[in-house]
Amino acid sequence: MLREGGGFPKDGAAWADVEEALISFKQDDLDWRRGRLPAYIYYFDEDVLRVQMDAYRLYAVENGLGEGKAFFSLTRMLEDISSMCLDLFNGPSDGAASFTSGGTESLIEAVRTAKKRHVLEKGRDYPLNVVAPYSAHAALNKAGEVLDVEIRRIPLADEFRADPAAMAGAVDDGTIMLFGSAPCFPYGVIDPIRELGKVALEKGLWLHVDACWGGFISPFAKQLGYPIPDWDLGVPGVTSVSADIHKFAYGAKGASLLLFRDASLKELERFSFSDWPRGTYATPTLMGSKPAGSIASAWAVMNYLGNEGYLRTTKAAMDATMGFIRGIDAIDGLHCLQPTGEANLYAFVSDDPQVDIMAVADVLQNKGWFPGRMREPLAIQQGVNPVHLPIVDEYVSDVASAVAEVRSRGRQGQYDENSY
Ligand SMILES: Cc1ncc(COP(=O)(O)O)c(C=O)c1O
Structure with missing residues (x-):
């Protein structure tokens, strides 16, 4: 029997009891299987769920931090995911992708890397900003808070879409990035990425397209005949794209991609620190230890589907x-x-x-x-x-x-x- 509440358990419990408790806790949750939720879960059928979960389980113990040093299998899977998705999002073959824990980390990493590039090129660190449509996901402001970058949200134009001219007008010397969504979460419309790409090229700015929601819907919806405007790395001026695997690619939670047109930006993204006793510590993204299960699950569902x-x-x-x-x-x-x-x-x-x-x-x-x-x-x-x-x-x-x-x-x- 499991103890109710209180302090740290003195003795362990039987797995059967622990499992039963976990399952019973779910009774208080809303019933996602019966389609009651407008967000949070992404589910196709039991078959795909099994692949997602079994692949995760196979790699539940390995650690993404040891990728390329201890876990060569993860390097292989990451390379596969990267090339599959550069292809899906019309990226150049010499582009690159980083595997992150979700949409929020992908946005933080995009802004962090754009900030690094800006500071490197301009040689100074005055107040910085990202110019984004009002409809950009709230997680962009989390990136702004973490990185001390102002997020300038510009009023929308018709049909709740970004207004490229107004966004261009908000750019100044401290602007490190233009931002668009494909689609934005509140209204489900795709911003005019071609026009934003033109502004980005004219002004020499980074353009990030947030396809966290739509990344693994749009390419297929387009093939099915839905009117999907161009928004991906095939559009001139797009520097990076974020696309969540743990949404409509049906990977286990903790999986998103930040794709770069230019592999050198992934190099720039890399964090490396040596001035401590243990020697150089380097990671490709924000996380240190990283669930290898999400990587295996992502690789598995893409190959399965x-x-x-x-x-x-x-x-x-x-x-x-x-x-x-x-x-x-x-x-x-x-x-x-x-x-x-x-x-x-x-x-x-x-x-x-x-x-x-x-x-x-x-x-x-x-x-x-x-x-x-x-x-x-x-x-x-x-x-x-x-x-x-x-x-x-x-x-x-x-x-x-x-x-x-x-x-x-x-x-x-x-x-x-x-x-x-
Ligand atoms: C467009 C968009 N960007 C970013 C995010 C944040 O993703 P996550 O919840 O995986 O951090 C979401 C989540 O729905 C989203 O729809």
Whole structure:
């Protein structure tokens, strides 16, 4: 039996009891398998999940810190992942990729490397800034905080997209990077990366494209015929791209890529320190010890699924997205913000003063859904993945009855800052 609460356990417990406890804890969680969540999980089916987990388990003990010194297998896998993904994102064969723990680390590393390059080239370290659209992911500001770089968020142009001219106008001597998203998380639209690339080339600036969400959706959605504008390393002026493997590549959590057009930037990214007793300590990214399981899992799912497999996973996610958009647009009083089909993200607002969208969110929440509450505009925002496909009709019908209830009872809701 496991002890309840209290201090550090004096004696160990049987694995059967520990396992049972872990499984029972999950009863309090929202049911992601039944598509209740708008974020956090990325799931296709049991088969892919097994590959993700088994590969992780095979490398649960090895350490990415020993890659190339003790664990040559990790070097091999990282080289494979890098060349597969440079190909996928139209990078030059002499480009390079760093394996990070997630989207946040990829963004921190992009900004850290751009800062290093700027300081190296300009020879001075005055206040630095990144010029980004207002819709850039919040993690960019975490990078700014960690690296003491101002993040200049510039108002958006039409269709919630970045405004290249306004961004160009915000550039000054301290600008180390232009930033665009493919797509941005709030609205699911792809910024005009070609135009941003032109600005970057004109001004000699680093352009980072954050495809953390869309990296492993866009290339396949494009093949399926969705209207995906160009955004990757094939676009002139794009310096680096971030793409999360632990999202729609279906690798285990703790996996993202930062891809560089030019391999010398990966060299620049490298941290190396010698002035301590133990000698030179060098790491390619922010982390020291690094879960080798995430590397093995990433390598495994990419090889297991291949292009054909990702067409299937992407079709399921995009079919679900379009199903949600069509169903919600058909509900009187609601409309989706950007039904462009550029990504598996959408948001819907109320255009009926009798229907408070946050009250709709409250009703949905009481039914066990986790509505993503967006602030600007007030909307319910959702990231969609294959696990949602079977529940599209159920969700749309619950939204329709929530709208009817809110309208008939005149219910009011509250925006909740903590729904992401
Ligand atoms: C566009 C974008 N960038 C960055 C991130 C941060 O990724 P992570 O949660 O893996 O750190 C996300 C997460 O959803 C995202 O959608």
